[in-house]
Amino acid sequence: MTRGRFAPGDQVLVRDEDPPHHHRTPWYIKGRIGKVDAVYDPWPNPEEMAFGKTNGPKIPVYRVEFDQKDLWDTxxxxKRDRLVIDIFEHWLEPVERSQQ
Amino acid sequence: MSDHDHDHSHDHQHGHPHRHPPAPDIELSDRAKRSLAIQELLVEKGIIGQDEIRRRVEEQRGSPMNGAKVVARAWVDPEFKERLLTDARAAVAEMGFEFPDDTGLVVLENTEDRHHLIVCTLCSCYPGALLGPPPDWYKSLPYRSRAVNEPRSVMSEFGLEIGEEREVRVVDSTAELRYMILPKRPAGTEGMSEEELAELVPRDSMIGVAEPMPPDTIRA
Incomplete structure (x- = not known):
């Protein structure tokens, strides 16, 4: 398996950006901190595929886990309820210890 | 077009003024018309063939019985279950169920401590080869928006109550991986065959809005 930047258990921050093109990161996890639950093989980048670029580099995908109570105030x-979601690596940043 | 000015309320050859019937047998929505127009253009310009479109449509034409067979096999065969939970795509291929090259498959197990609920908030990603076409409610905006932030209420509306001692784990499938649930084997099914067990596994239990049916469902 190709090694990604993150490993299971790593804390990650989802980038809080809103590029105008097709992307697979829904608004509700942008800017949120989660934990890597599983690492998947790299997949073609849907943000390039949407424009017909089918030969770009593949990107690792992570199943990232969030506490539901962190995502929704209401x-x-x-407390034990969780949400997991598949996120492409370029949407994730490492979380420094001080931020945890 | 000819130079004949085609006004539909004019007098046709058959002698009486009339309007044409308002619609053919199926009224297409604007989105459906747009999709059809794009499809026809792609074919016309030789970017994809009609055969390719047909093949991809066929790939979606699985049946929930396929998923039920996979679940039943996992209930009776611990080694198969292990393979299913570690490499689902390869495991279901052993049973003849093939996924398109560009999609992965992950099977997650419901346990005493954890119940999964699957959604695709961005569109309607769904393991068609194992579950058939997605139900309309799965594609609906209310399900897609509410499953992530009030999963317990949504499941309750389907008649499923999950105790607070179990984690509800929502799975939002936003990438190329499709998810299916391996539900818990119901109590009292010890002596049942794989074929009988498969009959206890409704589609909804593999999405997470239902449990498998009790064994007396088919013994009755």
């Missing part, structure tokens, strides 16, 4: 449910 979340009704126990």
């Amino acid at each position: 979340y009704q449910g126990p």
Whole structure:
């Protein structure tokens, strides 16, 4: 398996950006901190595929885990509830210890 | 067009003024018309062939029975289950279920401590080869928006209550990986065959809005 930048258990910050083109990062996790749950093989970048560029570099994808209560102020449910979502590596940044 | 000015309320050859019927048998939405126009252009310009379109449509024509067979196999065969949870694509291929080259497959197991609910907030990603075409509610905006922030209410509306002692784990499939759930095997099914077990696995239990059915469902 190709090694990505992050490993399971790593804390990651989802970039809070809104590029005008097709991208697969929904608004509700932008700017949020999660934890890498699983590392997947690299996949073609949908942001390039959307414009017909099919031969660009593949990008590692991570299943990232978030606490539901961190995502939604109004979340009704126990603290143990989680959400996992697949995020392409270029949307993730490492979290410094001081930010945790 | 000819130079004949085609006004629909004019007098046709058959002698009486009339309007044409308002619509053909199917009224296409604007989006459907747009999609059809794009498809026809892609074919006309030779970018994709009609055969390719047909093949991709066929790939989506699985049936929820496929997924149910996979679940039943995992319930009776621990080694298959292990392979299913580590490399689902290869495991289901053993049973003859093929996924398109450009999609992955991940199967997540429901346990005593954890219940999964699958959604695709951005569109309607769904493991078609194992579950068939996605139900309309799965593609609807209310499901896609509410499944992520009030999953317990959504499941409750489907008649499924998950105790607070279990984690509800929502899975938002935003990349090229498709997700399916391996539900918990119902109690009282110890003596049942793989074929019988498959009948207890409704589609919705592999998406996460239902549990498998109790064993007396088919013994009755």
